[in-house]
Amino acid sequence: MKTEEEIKIPNATAKRIPLYYRYLKTLQESGVERIKSKEFSQLIQVPSATIRRDFSHFGELGRSGYGYDVSYLIEVFSNILNTKVEKRIALVGAGNLGKALLNNNFRRNENLNIVCAFDANPEMIGQKINGVTVRPMSDMKELVRKEGITTAISTVPSSHSQEVVDQIVDSGITAILNFAPGRVKVPEQVKIQYIDLTTELQTLIYMDENFTSRKHFNFSNQD
Amino acid sequence: MKTEEEIKIPNATAKRIPLYYRYLKTLQESGVERIKSKEFSQLIQVPSATIRRDFSHFGELGRSGYGYDVSYLIEVFSNILNTKVEKRIALVGAGNLGKALLNNNFRRNENLNIVCAFDANPEMIGQKINGVTVRPMSDMKELVRKEGITTAISTVPSSHSQEVVDQIVDSGITAILNFAPGRVKVPEQVKIQYIDLTTELQTLIYMDENFTSRKHFNFSNQD
DNA sequence: CTCAAGATGTGAATATTTTAACAAGAGGTG
DNA sequence: CACCTCTTGTTAAAATATTCACATCTTGAG
Ligand SMILES: NC(=O)c1ccc[n+]([C@@H]2O[C@H](COP(=O)([O-])OP(=O)(O)OC[C@H]3O[C@@H](n4cnc5c(N)ncnc54)[C@H](O)[C@@H]3O)[C@@H](O)[C@H]2O)c1
Ligand SMILES: NC(=O)c1ccc[n+]([C@@H]2O[C@H](COP(=O)([O-])OP(=O)(O)OC[C@H]3O[C@@H](n4cnc5c(N)ncnc54)[C@H](O)[C@@H]3O)[C@@H](O)[C@H]2O)c1
Numbered sequence: 001m002k003t004e005e006e007i008k009i010p011n012a013t014a015k016r017i018p019l020y021y022r023y024l025k026t027l028q029e030s031g032v033e034r035i036k037s038k039e040f041s042q043l044i045q046v047p048s049a050t051i052r053r054d055f056s057h058f059g060e061l062g063r064s065g066y067g068y069d070v071s072y073l074i075e076v077f078s079n080i081l082n083t084k085v086e087k088r089i090a091l092v093g094a095g096n097l098g099k100a101l102l103n104n105n106f107r108r109n110e111n112l113n114i115v116c117a118f119d120a121n122p123e124m125i126g127q128k129i130n131g132v133t134v135r136p137m138s139d140m141k142e143l144v145r146k147e148g149i150t151t152a153i154s155t156v157p158s159s160h161s162q163e164v165v166d167q168i169v170d171s172g173i174t175a176i177l178n179f180a181p182g183r184v185k186v187p188e189q190v191k192i193q194y195i196d197l198t199t200e201l202q203t204l205i206y207m208d209e210n211f212t213s214r215k216h217f218n219f220s221n222q223d
Numbered sequence: 224m225k226t227e228e229e230i231k232i233p234n235a236t237a238k239r240i241p242l243y244y245r246y247l248k249t250l251q252e253s254g255v256e257r258i259k260s261k262e263f264s265q266l267i268q269v270p271s272a273t274i275r276r277d278f279s280h281f282g283e284l285g286r287s288g289y290g291y292d293v294s295y296l297i298e299v300f301s302n303i304l305n306t307k308v309e310k311r312i313a314l315v316g317a318g319n320l321g322k323a324l325l326n327n328n329f330r331r332n333e334n335l336n337i338v339c340a341f342d343a344n345p346e347m348i349g350q351k352i353n354g355v356t357v358r359p360m361s362d363m364k365e366l367v368r369k370e371g372i373t374t375a376i377s378t379v380p381s382s383h384s385q386e387v388v389d390q391i392v393d394s395g396i397t398a399i400l401n402f403a404p405g406r407v408k409v410p411e412q413v414k415i416q417y418i419d420l421t422t423e424l425q426t427l428i429y430m431d432e433n434f435t436s437r438k439h440f441n442f443s444n445q446d
Numbered sequence: 447c448t449c450a451a452g453a454t455g456t457g458a459a460t461a462t463t464t465t466a467a468c469a470a471g472a473g474g475t476g
Numbered sequence: 477c478a479c480c481t482c483t484t485g486t487t488a489a490a491a492t493a494t495t496c497a498c499a500t501c502t503t504g505a506g
Binding site: 259260261271275276278279283284285286287288289290291 | 481482484485486
């Protein structure tokens with residue numbers, strides 16, 4: 001295995017790691033001890049060549065004529081995703097979507113935890129949702145530090161997105177998942193990822209309409 | 224402009240169209256009548272070369288030394304996304320997330336409408352959420368036909384995902400947005416798109432940890 | 447131990463996507 | 477009208493990503 005310093009993980013690979021990890025855990029729970037790239041391929045609907053290529057970036061994880069050891073793979077991907085360290089997350093905007101996220105709280109992922117919630121609406125403050133108390137925005141900076149929070153999820157309306165992201169950044173957080181689709185400005189070192197449900201839906205419908213029934217446009221591949 | 228039959232829209236381009244469309248509408252609302260690819264680039268954080276290349280797939284939409292006419296672009300993208308036709312959507316699984324989606328109901332997109340909701344839990348049946356009544360699963364097939372529904376959003380637990388998707392497919396729907404991350408089997412002609420919040424969060428955190436602070440891994444580009 | 451079957455890891459080919467760079471054309475000014 | 481400025485659309489190059497296909501290795505059976 002190459003030294004970590006020289007590894008360049010392709011972006012496309014990085015995005016698939018959590019999927020691999022999730023399914024490996026499922027397999028382990030079902031008592032499966034080894035898996036071949038072809039079998040895994042069928043399960044997760046990713047071509048086996050892509051799986052093998054992806055895995056190969058992290059070393060020689062399998063054995064010819066045998067496949068991969070499920071628990072070893074889990075060990076490897078667990079290290080890559082650093083799942084042994086609890087990720088303490090703040091949620092900002094305890095509205096409809098925020099409450100749904102709080103109630104779910106990444107149940108199946110023991111190391112992902114929403115530990116704080118913030119809102120600007122005085123009526124929300126003090127409410128307890130699935131064990132998490134909603135606090136005023138003014139408490140954020142201090143709590144982020146005190147609670148060791150590293151990540152934020154923003155579910156505020158688009159109109160307040162930039163303002164809220166500014167506050168999140170100011171609190172020292174460097175990773176933000178934003179459900180408001182409007183692009184906001186963040187400093188270089190801050191990673192922001194958008195979850196844009198409307199766009200996903202529109203793209204889906206567009207592809208359905210144009211790829212399947214009315215053959216006006218064609219697409220080169222799927223996602 | 225090439226005839227529609229010979230156009231091949233790259234997948235990467237297709238996924239950006241809704242973003243373009245959304246921002247163009249916003250610009251128009253702000254009274255902006257023309258836009259240059261460089262200005263647009265700053266706004267949506269997509270390189271101007273990518274924007275121009277994307278646009279070029281749909282013809283010569285702009286004018287040298289001038290830029291693009293906002294209302295003309297809106298016209299073009301509106302046709303591409305077929306926004307003049309109402310998309311009637313069914314939501315299956317009126318739980319926490321389903322309710323959030325119902326309450327929001329793609330407010331800003333006049334042509335996207337969740338018109339029906341279904342759930343298996345008898346206690347949910349009959350509840351009205353933001354004007355939409357929750358119905359039993361047994362009503363789905365008939366209502367999908369009667370209401371002219373073409374798209375479904377599934378927000379049921381992973382454990383029932385395949386079962387519910389089967390029912391959705393059986394009702395004649397060919398486009399499914401699935402919030403349960405487990406990969407399900409669907410017939411060839413059915414398009415399914417997953418919204419996998421845990422994966423998005425894990426990828427974000429992974430990139431934040433490895434790209435920014437601890438330089439163990441590097442990534443080739445961003446998303 | 448030998449061998450057939452079968453799977454990995456990877457070079458090489460292919461496909462897709464992004465980016466650079468600029469010729470050609472349009473706009474606006476004097 | 478002549479000219480300078482600016483921006484598009486596109487050609488070509490570079491960067492990424494996927495896929496093929498097979499040499500090589502391992503297993504497990506006999
Ligand atoms: N709910 C959905 O189905 C859905 C679908 C697509 C996109 N979205 C996006 O997700 C975001 C949240 O949606 P929602 O339905 O939960 O909205 P919501 O109105 O129910 O909740 C928003 C919450 O943010 C709080 N808030 C407002 N301004 C704030 C500020 N400056 N600081 C802190 N908190 C503030 C409000 O008090 C409220 O509790 C929106 O950007 C929306 O566009 C939601
Ligand atoms: N809520 C979140 O923040 C969140 C985050 C990540 C992923 N998800 C995923 O989204 C999905 C929904 O999450 P949720 O929090 O809304 O769950 P939930 O339990 O609140 O709601 C699920 C709903 O589905 C209904 N249902 C169950 N089985 C059904 C069946 N066979 N047919 C029809 N309806 C059925 C239930 O009655 C319930 O109303 C889950 O797959 C979950 O993994 C949710």
